[in-house]
Amino acid sequence: MRALDLDYMLGLVPVILGYVPLTLFMAVMAMLMALILASMLAVERVFRVPVLDWLVMLFISFFRGTPLLVQLFLFYYGLPQVLAFLTQINGVTAAIMGLTLHFSAYMAESIRAAITGVDRSQWEAARSIGMTQWQMMRRIILPQATRVAAPTLVNYFIDMIKSTSLAFTLGVTEMMGAAQKEAAGSFLYFEAFLVVAIIYWIIVEVLSQGQKRLEIFLNRAYAR
Amino acid sequence: MKNRYFAAAVIAALSAGPVVAQESDTLRVGMSGGYFPFTFVSQNELQGFEVDVMNAVGEEAGLEIEFETMSFSGLIGALEAGRIDTIANQITITPEREAAFLFTQPYVIDGAQVVTREGNDEIDGVDSLRGKTVAVNLGSNFEQLLRELPFADEINIRTYESNIEQDTALGRVDAFVMDRVSSAQVIKESPLPLQLAGNPFSEIRNALPFRNDEEGREMRDRVDAALTALREDGTLTEISEKWFDSDITSAPEE
Numbered sequence: 476m477r478a479l480d481l482d483y484m485l486g487l488v489p490v491i492l493g494y495v496p497l498t499l500f501m502a503v504m505a506m507l508m509a510l511i512l513a514s515m516l517a518v519e520r521v522f523r524v525p526v527l528d529w530l531v532m533l534f535i536s537f538f539r540g541t542p543l544l545v546q547l548f549l550f551y552y553g554l555p556q557v558l559a560f561l562t563q564i565n566g567v568t569a570a571i572m573g574l575t576l577h578f579s580a581y582m583a584e585s586i587r588a589a590i591t592g593v594d595r596s597q598w599e600a601a602r603s604i605g606m607t608q609w610q611m612m613r614r615i616i617l618p619q620a621t622r623v624a625a626p627t628l629v630n631y632f633i634d635m636i637k638s639t640s641l642a643f644t645l646g647v648t649e650m651m652g653a654a655q656k657e658a659a660g661s662f663l664y665f666e667a668f669l670v671v672a673i674i675y676w677i678i679v680e681v682l683s684q685g686q687k688r689l690e691i692f693l694n695r696a697y698a699r
Numbered sequence: 700m701k702n703r704y705f706a707a708a709v710i711a712a713l714s715a716g717p718v719v720a721q722e723s724d725t726l727r728v729g730m731s732g733g734y735f736p737f738t739f740v741s742q743n744e745l746q747g748f749e750v751d752v753m754n755a756v757g758e759e760a761g762l763e764i765e766f767e768t769m770s771f772s773g774l775i776g777a778l779e780a781g782r783i784d785t786i787a788n789q790i791t792i793t794p795e796r797e798a799a800f801l802f803t804q805p806y807v808i809d810g811a812q813v814v815t816r817e818g819n820d821e822i823d824g825v826d827s828l829r830g831k832t833v834a835v836n837l838g839s840n841f842e843q844l845l846r847e848l849p850f851a852d853e854i855n856i857r858t859y860e861s862n863i864e865q866d867t868a869l870g871r872v873d874a875f876v877m878d879r880v881s882s883a884q885v886i887k888e889s890p891l892p893l894q895l896a897g898n899p900f901s902e903i904r905n906a907l908p909f910r911n912d913e914e915g916r917e918m919r920d921r922v923d924a925a926l927t928a929l930r931e932d933g934t935l936t937e938i939s940e941k942w943f944d945s946d947i948t949s950a951p952e953e
Contacts, residue, residue, distance in 0.1 A: 477890070490743040552773070555780060562780040566769075646769030646777075648732075653743065655861065656732045656768070660739030662889035664865055 505574035513582035538580035589624035729783035732768035810899025817892035824897025
């Protein structure tokens with residue numbers, strides 16, 4: 476067994492850290508868009524609008540039923556053969572769009588579960604005092620559903636951060652792509668991939684701390 | 700005010716595409732950034748023989764060189780789609796590629812080389828690959844060369860996106876095939892336990908491909924003229940000596 480090249484690893488840390496903003500940018504953008512899309516899908520699934528419901532189910536089924544890597548390849552390398560204007564979309568945009576579609580399908584299901592999980596009495600009470608459906612959703616149901624959905628949504632965000640590493644297959648040099656290229660030049664694979672793993676790990680640990688605080692904050696009304 | 704900037708950005712974004720055929724002084728060069736020592740990254744800096752050659756070409760031809768790195772197997776598709784203008788990644792001239800693209804003159808003349816794990820003396824060249832597992836880069840010409848061998852169906856060819864050197868060193872495959880020059884350089888510079896197996900088995904000529912349209916032809920001619928000038932003033936030889944301690948840019952005189 477050979478010794479780890481610690482000097483090389485230390486030299487690599489600032490290089491990989493330089494790509495953290497790009498990774499976070501892709502994850503945050505995809506998360507914001509996925510939250511919006513997933514909320515719309517979830518609300519539709521609760522109210523089951525005719526025809527639209529069928530389309531939403533098809534969407535969720537496809538994006539949950541196929542691997543993210545396949546979706547990214549289909550979108551970035553496949554579709555442009557059919558729709559020429561898609562060649563204008565760069566790798567970062569394609570990765571963000573792929574992550575958005577993929578994760579919104581999952582997030583829609585957990586938001587829907589959180590909405591339907593709010594006790595029937597809450598719905599009935601809201602109706603009985605004459606609230607419209609929109610008022611009921613906004614003021615009674617969604618605040619309670621948020622508390623239930625938050626932990627899983629943060630989990631999806633963590634998963635999303637890690638999934639940005641697939642963007643390097645679309646030619647995006649992000650953290651994983653940078654590590655891969657450094658390794659191809661130095662042939663110190665273990666060191667390069669260990670550095671990138673540790674940095675991902677630290678990012679996710681920091682987020683997990685934030686997740687705990689968020690849960691305490693959302694549960695404050697229920698604290699006994 | 701903001702809107703005007705936005706409009707300008709939109710126009711810039713739209714006109715950046717391949718649709719607009721205008722005299723351009725930027726050459727977008729695609730490379731993998733993962734093929735030591737031709738194109739590789741160290742401390743976040745893209746470098747290697749190809750980078751030096753393209754920068755010299757840019758200076759000679761008055762072109763702004765923009766490097767774009769992406770996985771090797773995606774490079775040809777990116778060239779076809781107009782995401783890049785040429786590929787500097789040891790692209791071998793083959794009849795199939797010549798039918799699809801316009802090539803400059805060759806700027807590297809090299810051979811295909813079998814490389815195996817250090818101490819594996821069972822393999823001493825291409826003929827001993829019968830019944831063996833051999834790694835090649837996906838989409839590379841070496842895959843094609845192996846498949847054209849008369850005993851190709853006796854070789855288990857495995858294609859990789861990257862890291863063929865590592866899998867050979869680890870013993871997951873019996874050998875890999877790549878060009879002679881980079882193989883020798885990898886063995887010299889990397890910590891991996893590898894050795895050359897026998898002599899190179901096929902001459903290969905590497906050149907820069909361009910799209911076969913008016914814009915591509917014009918750019919090819921400009922770059923080709925620059926290569927001729929760099930060959931004549933000794934710059935190509937100089938760059939080659941820097942990376943390989945020998946001149947790989949012209950045919951050996953025998």
